[in-house]
Amino acid sequence: MAEIPVGLTQFLDFTLKGSGAAKTNFVRKIKYQPDYHPAFDHWRQLRNEIKKIHENNLDIATLDNLLNIVDQKKKKGYQEAIKQYKKFVKGKEIEWFDIGKSHWTFENLLVRSTPEIGLIIDGKPHLIKLYFKGKNERIDTHNIKSTLTLMSHSNNSTNPPENSCHAVLNVQRNRLYPNQEVNQDLLFALESEAAQLIYLWGRV
Numbered sequence: 209m210a211e212i213p214v215g216l217t218q219f220l221d222f223t224l225k226g227s228g229a230a231k232t233n234f235v236r237k238i239k240y241q242p243d244y245h246p247a248f249d250h251w252r253q254l255r256n257e258i259k260k261i262h263e264n265n266l267d268i269a270t271l272d273n274l275l276n277i278v279d280q281k282k283k284k285g286y287q288e289a290i291k292q293y294k295k296f297v298k299g300k301e302i303e304w305f306d307i308g309k310s311h312w313t314f315e316n317l318l319v320r321s322t323p324e325i326g327l328i329i330d331g332k333p334h335l336i337k338l339y340f341k342g343k344n345e346r347i348d349t350h351n352i353k354s355t356l357t358l359m360s361h362s363n364n365s366t367n368p369p370e371n372s373c374h375a376v377l378n379v380q381r382n383r384l385y386p387n388q389e390v391n392q393d394l395l396f397a398l399e400s401e402a403a404q405l406i407y408l409w410g411r412v
Contacts, residue, residue, distance in 0.1 A: 212317045212409050214238060216337055219319050220355045220376070223401050224345045235408040251340045253278055254286055255324055258293065258338065262304040262325055268297050289340055292382040303328040307335055308366030312358050314402040321362040323374070333369040334386070335359065342378030349385065352376055356387040357398045 214222075218238050225231040257274050260266070271290045278286050307326035312319045323337040337359065339347070359374040375386040 212406060214317070214319055214405070216319060216321045216323070216355070216359075217339065217341075219321075219358065219405070220337070220339060220352075221341070221345065222405055223354045224347065224351055231404065232408050232412060235405060236412040239409055239412060250282065250285075251289075251338075253282075254289060254340070255338055259325055262302065262327060265304070268294055288343075289379050293379055295382045296377065296379075296384070301330050305333065305369060306366065307368065308364055310359075310362040310364045312362040314399055315406055317402050317406050319358060319362075321359055323359065326368065326372075328369070333372040334384075335368055335372055335374050336384075337374075337376045338379055339376050340379050342383070343380035347376070347378050347381075347383070347385065352385045353394055354398045354401045356385065357390065357394045360387050360390050361395065361398070 222231060222234055225234050253274060254271075257271060261268060261270060271294065274290070275283060275287055305326040305328060307323060310321045310323075312321045323335045325336050325338065327334050327336060337355070355376060356374055359376075373386045375384050377384050
């Protein structure tokens with residue numbers, strides 16, 4: 209059986225689709241999309257800049273410099289995302305840590321689940337997935353649970369700090385969703401989502 213490789217953002221997008229038809233169309237889109245190319249990754253520059261700033265302990269205000277070089281078509285969206293991210297870190301004591309690589313597998317599905325940043329926020333380590341589509345995609349504490357469970361059950365190349373918390377940051381809304389619980393029912397729900405993705409992949 210051929211391996212089905214998807215990214216963490218793709219899996220999150222899939223779980224946020226409300227209807228079966230929307231999920232089917234989404235799986236069809238990612239199955240037949242062209243190979244990854246940086247030019248088509250809308251938020252790549254901002255993700256990389258956020259990582260660079262934290263890794264090098266730079267002033268968060270330097271994020272604004274990105275607006276001078278980003279493509280004009282991206283500028284408005286980047287400007288709003290930067291504004292919200294600066295709100296997120298404001299007043300917090302933040303320290304970077306290396307997160308290595310991680311992945312999660314279920315049957316022949318492989319999800320590349322490495323979050324973008326590892327931050328110790330006010331003394332608490334967080335492994336954070338940056339999600340930039342949250343202005344249009346509805347995220348709440350219910351529909352984000354499968355993604356958080358997946359992150360918590362991933363195989364990691366490095367050991368994160370003790371008591372680390374996996375989280376998804378809806379950048380556009382300045383809302384952090386930490387993983388509050390891990391139990392068997394949540395794992396069953398995650399596997400159900402994965403099984404549906406595998407089924408649809410084989411049918412479209």
